[in-house]
Amino acid sequence: MSSRTCPTLLERLRDASDPVVWGDFFQRYWPVVYGYARRRGCSEHTAEEIVQEVMLVVFERRDAFRYDPARGRFRDWLHCVTFRCVAGRRRCRSERVRARGGDWSVPAIEAESDEPRPDAAWETAFEHALLTALVDVVRRESNPRDFVAFELTVLQERPPAEAARIAGMTRNLVYKARRKLLARLRELAGDYANDGRLCQQVRLALASLPEVSIQRSLTGRIDRTMRPH
Amino acid sequence: MDHTPADALPPSANAAPDIPDFELVREIGRGGFGRVWLARNRATGQLRAVKVIPRFRTGTADPAGREIVSITRLELNLRRQHPNLLGIHHVGQTPDHLFYVMDLADDAGGREGGQTPGYQPATLQHRVAGGPVAAGRCLVCARQLLSGLASLHEAGMVHRDVKPANCLFVDGTLRLADFGLLTEASPQVSRLGTEKYMPPDGRMDARADVYAAGLVIYEMVTGFPIECFPQLGQRADAIAADPTLSALLRLALDACQPDPGERFRDAGEMLAALEKQLCEGSPVFRLRRRAVVGLAGMAIVAAAAAIGYWWMVPPRVHVNFVTYPFDATILLDGRALSGPGGTPLKTPCTVEDLPAWTHHVTFRHPAWPDLDAGPVDFARTRQVVASWEYPPAEPDEEQPLPAPVP
Numbered sequence: 001m002s003s004r005t006c007p008t009l010l011e012r013l014r015d016a017s018d019p020v021v022w023g024d025f026f027q028r029y030w031p032v033v034y035g036y037a038r039r040r041g042c043s044e045h046t047a048e049e050i051v052q053e054v055m056l057v058v059f060e061r062r063d064a065f066r067y068d069p070a071r072g073r074f075r076d077w078l079h080c081v082t083f084r085c086v087a088g089r090r091r092c093r094s095e096r097v098r099a100r101g102g103d104w105s106v107p108a109i110e111a112e113s114d115e116p117r118p119d120a121a122w123e124t125a126f127e128h129a130l131l132t133a134l135v136d137v138v139r140r141e142s143n144p145r146d147f148v149a150f151e152l153t154v155l156q157e158r159p160p161a162e163a164a165r166i167a168g169m170t171r172n173l174v175y176k177a178r179r180k181l182l183a184r185l186r187e188l189a190g191d192y193a194n195d196g197r198l199c200q201q202v203r204l205a206l207a208s209l210p211e212v213s214i215q216r217s218l219t220g221r222i223d224r225t226m227r228p229h
Numbered sequence: 230m231d232h233t234p235a236d237a238l239p240p241s242a243n244a245a246p247d248i249p250d251f252e253l254v255r256e257i258g259r260g261g262f263g264r265v266w267l268a269r270n271r272a273t274g275q276l277r278a279v280k281v282i283p284r285f286r287t288g289t290a291d292p293a294g295r296e297i298v299s300i301t302r303l304e305l306n307l308r309r310q311h312p313n314l315l316g317i318h319h320v321g322q323t324p325d326h327l328f329y330v331m332d333l334a335d336d337a338g339g340r341e342g343g344q345t346p347g348y349q350p351a352t353l354q355h356r357v358a359g360g361p362v363a364a365g366r367c368l369v370c371a372r373q374l375l376s377g378l379a380s381l382h383e384a385g386m387v388h389r390d391v392k393p394a395n396c397l398f399v400d401g402t403l404r405l406a407d408f409g410l411l412t413e414a415s416p417q418v419s420r421l422g423t424e425k426y427m428p429p430d431g432r433m434d435a436r437a438d439v440y441a442a443g444l445v446i447y448e449m450v451t452g453f454p455i456e457c458f459p460q461l462g463q464r465a466d467a468i469a470a471d472p473t474l475s476a477l478l479r480l481a482l483d484a485c486q487p488d489p490g491e492r493f494r495d496a497g498e499m500l501a502a503l504e505k506q507l508c509e510g511s512p513v514f515r516l517r518r519r520a521v522v523g524l525a526g527m528a529i530v531a532a533a534a535a536i537g538y539w540w541m542v543p544p545r546v547h548v549n550f551v552t553y554p555f556d557a558t559i560l561l562d563g564r565a566l567s568g569p570g571g572t573p574l575k576t577p578c579t580v581e582d583l584p585a586w587t588h589h590v591t592f593r594h595p596a597w598p599d600l601d602a603g604p605v606d607f608a609r610t611r612q613v614v615a616s617w618e619y620p621p622a623e624p625d626e627e628q629p630l631p632a633p634v635p
Contacts, residue, residue, distance in 0.1 A: 144459035145482045156465055166469055168479035212453050212462065213360060 035125030128205035146177035262292035313377030353396035361452030378496035443484025553616035
């Protein structure tokens with residue numbers, strides 16, 4: 001499973017007027033940044049703001065992007081940017097004052113992360129984003145009905161009979177679809193988690209994603225942020 | 230009608246054009262080739278939506294020409310206005326613009342349509358942006374969308390731009406809008422429309438409209454953007470628990486098959502499939518199906534019993550019983566045969582209606598000891614003859630009794 005950033009993507013990012021490549025970049029990296037922020041103990045709202053902030057930093061420094069492995073990996077640089085954003089938020093949180101009439105059920109200071117090492121949080125977020133991307137590849141390649149059967153039985157661990165009822169298939173077809181798509185997922189994952197934990201890891205990765213409403217709001221906010229440029 | 234801003238129009242086009250009989254109040258939507266205005270009729274004061282398309286454009290595209298061709302097709306092919314297609318009340322032109330007057334959609338904010346400054350036309354896109362649509366409403370919208378689309382397909386036309394932004398609500402009823410890409414169904418239809426809603430095979434015929442309608446239904450059921458299709462995520466629980474949502478999802482999956490041959494032929498067939506699925510999932514249907522299955526089972530059991538009876542119960546035969554001397558009573562399996570009045574039958578006689586089984590036959594005569602004729606198979610034997618010596622043998626003659634003759 002490759003985790004290299006595509007050099008052409010980096011070089012194309014220098015063109016600020018290319019909405020397709022920026023959309024592609026955003027779709028690829030927002031789950032990593034968001035997942036990292038959440039693992040570092042940020043709330044959903046703060047994590048959304050961090051994603052926006054990181055995307056803005058990347059956009060402002062796009063002229064410096066060129067593919068040069070000697071200078072280090074892009075993902076490490078992105079990690080530094082994200083780390084600074086999270087740390088910056090943490091530093092200024094004590095200065096925050098809750099507005100009168102605010103929601104007192106939400107703690108003013110967010111809980112510290114359970115993750116002792118920021119590097120580990122970044123690696124985990126990156127791993128989850130890659131696993132989610134693998135599931136996306138399987139989704140795009142397969143017949144919609146087969147994917148629904150796969151999602152319900154493998155990713156959500158529902159009984160095949162229920163999956164068959166929902167997807168309008170026979171149970172035999174559900175078993176076939178599950179076997180076929182699972183084999184494709186394993187093929188894409190290569191040596192990763194060949195100890196039989198692949199499905200469990202994928203389930204964890206999908207569970208770490210925010211709800212669709214948050215994804216939609218994030219996409220809208222990023223779109224609005226980038227538009228003036 | 231796409232309400233997303235497009236940069237296809239030049240900045241100079243922002244000024245309100247002069248349209249006969251209508252005062253353009255403000256812009257409420259913008260597409261790639263034209264703008265939609267909230268307009269007030271100068272004579273009646275009635276609010277309408279007016280789409281204005283510039284007649285002269287640079288480049289090869291002639292949007293106004295295409296629009297007028299599409300509307301002409303619509304008017305020619307549809308003999309009467311369909312309740313699920315946006316009504317077009319008037320088409321006109323000025324030296325610079327083509328315009329047409331349409332129904333005004335409800336306000337997305339739920340206020341009185343068009344009267345408030347914050348008026349935004351209510352579209353299905355607004356509904357799905359707020360999350361999944363409730364099952365009942367989802368079903369109503371799906372039916373209305375498919376019904377409107379089916380009327381176009383029946384008239385031999387394809388819409389080519391089915392998407393939530395083009396589904397407007399007028400008085401709470403969904404109406405399919407934006408007929409700018411409407412064309413007659415033919416294999417050579419060009420690939421135009423909204424990229425995300427186009428089928429992978431690229432053929433923009435009625436099956437492409439079916440594909441787009443499937444995606445719209447998926448968006449309503451899940452509340453997810455179509456980039457997620459066919460993912461169910463956290464909506465799987467709600468879909469599994471609700472037969473209506475399950476039926477709609479199955480319909481969307483059938484409509485969005487990558488192979489066009491596996492999709493519904495047109496929206497009419499898709500609507501019929503929806504009604505069939507709902508009917509099969511309803512409690513009344515399930516009850517009726519159980520009753521039918523039960524009755525069928527009973528009929529099968531009854532038929533099996535009849536066949537078994539026919540095989541098991543032997544045919545009835547008649548048998549002659551003759552003894553010498555006569556007047557012996559006949560015992561079948563130890564029971565005396567009797568006539569209609571209950572009087573015992575006496576030889577010689579013919580007994581009707583005996584089962585063609587093997588019976589043990591014995592004759593009893595008052596002057597003689599019982600004569601055992603042994604087991605006799607009535608399926609093969611129609612006459613049982615037995616005799617004692619007549620007159621009864623004297624003890625000194627020692628003549629053996631004759632053996633019964635089967």
